[in-house]
Amino acid sequence: MRLIFLGPPGAGKGTQAQILQERFGAKQISTGDILRENRNKGTDLGMLAKSYMDKGALVPDEVIIKMIEAELEKLHGGFIMDGFPRTTAQAEAFDASLRAANTPLDAVVLFNADRETLFTRLTARWTNPRTGRSYNSVTNPPRVAGIDDEDGGPLVQREDDKPETVTKRLDVYERQTAPLIDYYRKSGKLLEINALAAVEDVTRELVSKVEAAEKAAS
Numbered sequence: 546m547r548l549i550f551l552g553p554p555g556a557g558k559g560t561q562a563q564i565l566q567e568r569f570g571a572k573q574i575s576t577g578d579i580l581r582e583n584r585n586k587g588t589d590l591g592m593l594a595k596s597y598m599d600k601g602a603l604v605p606d607e608v609i610i611k612m613i614e615a616e617l618e619k620l621h622g623g624f625i626m627d628g629f630p631r632t633t634a635q636a637e638a639f640d641a642s643l644r645a646a647n648t649p650l651d652a653v654v655l656f657n658a659d660r661e662t663l664f665t666r667l668t669a670r671w672t673n674p675r676t677g678r679s680y681n682s683v684t685n686p687p688r689v690a691g692i693d694d695e696d697g698g699p700l701v702q703r704e705d706d707k708p709e710t711v712t713k714r715l716d717v718y719e720r721q722t723a724p725l726i727d728y729y730r731k732s733g734k735l736l737e738i739n740a741l742a743a744v745e746d747v748t749r750e751l752v753s754k755v756e757a758a759e760k761a762a763s
């Protein structure tokens with residue numbers, strides 16, 4: 546399984562990538578999680594990324610492309626790209642890497658959701674910084690507020706989930722990432738799903754469309 550999850554902030558890409566990773570073993574590669582991990586460790590990459598992330602802006606393409614190339618070198622088997630590519634330059638560089646490795650994509654899944662829902666989801670999100678597992682105090686709360694169901698450790702709210710930064714991130718998506726919808730539609734690999742449904746219904750639609758695409762390709 547080689548997939549890209551494309552969609553606006555808060556559409557549920559990370560939530561579904563974790564579910565599919567557990568179910569099918571394809572590795573979730575979240576550029577946001579890798580950048581946050583670097584920021585928490587205080588690496589040069591993390592410090593550079595922080596200045597962009599805190600503003601809700603994208604980290605420069607050359608930094609992201611280099612980071613993904615390093616991830617691909619470690620990879621054995623399938624992947625789910627969660628939050629990458631986000632610009633045409635990133636998509637073109639990724640296409641070139643996939644072509645060189647003779648590992649074509651199975652599908653690009655577009656998560657459709659309206660701006661109002663995305664805003665509400667993001668400003669109510671709580672995350673486990675150790676595993677990346679995501680909750681929502683309104684739609685998907687943990688059993689005990691502020692505590693992860695699985696490891697019992699504290700949940701945190703992301704810096705960039707403040708209302709003013711969320712608005713900027715949604716604008717950046719429309720301007721810089723939404724053009725990729727047409728880019729991948731032209732390749733014939735785009736699958737669209739309704740990201741407004743309940744988590745388990747989104748998973749059902751996602752799995753059935755990806756399986757149908759794999760069957761049609763084989």
Ligand code: AP5
Pocket residue numbers: 552553554555556557558559560561575576577578580597598599601602603604605609627628629630631635666667669670671679680681682684685705714740741742743744747
């Ligand atoms: P990143 O971490 O990738 O953030 P994002 O794309 O903005 O996506 P999110 O993680 O906010 O949303 P999601 O779609 O994964 O939703 P989730 O499943 O968590 O990027 C952060 C920053 O890093 C960027 O702004 C940029 O600066 C930088 N960056 C990263 N990649 C980059 C790149 N390629 N190039 C340049 N810069 C880059 O769900 C959200 C909430 O909704 C949760 O609370 C969840 O529980 C809830 N939820 C999920 N699904 C449902 C559902 N079906 N129903 C109800 N609630 C749901």
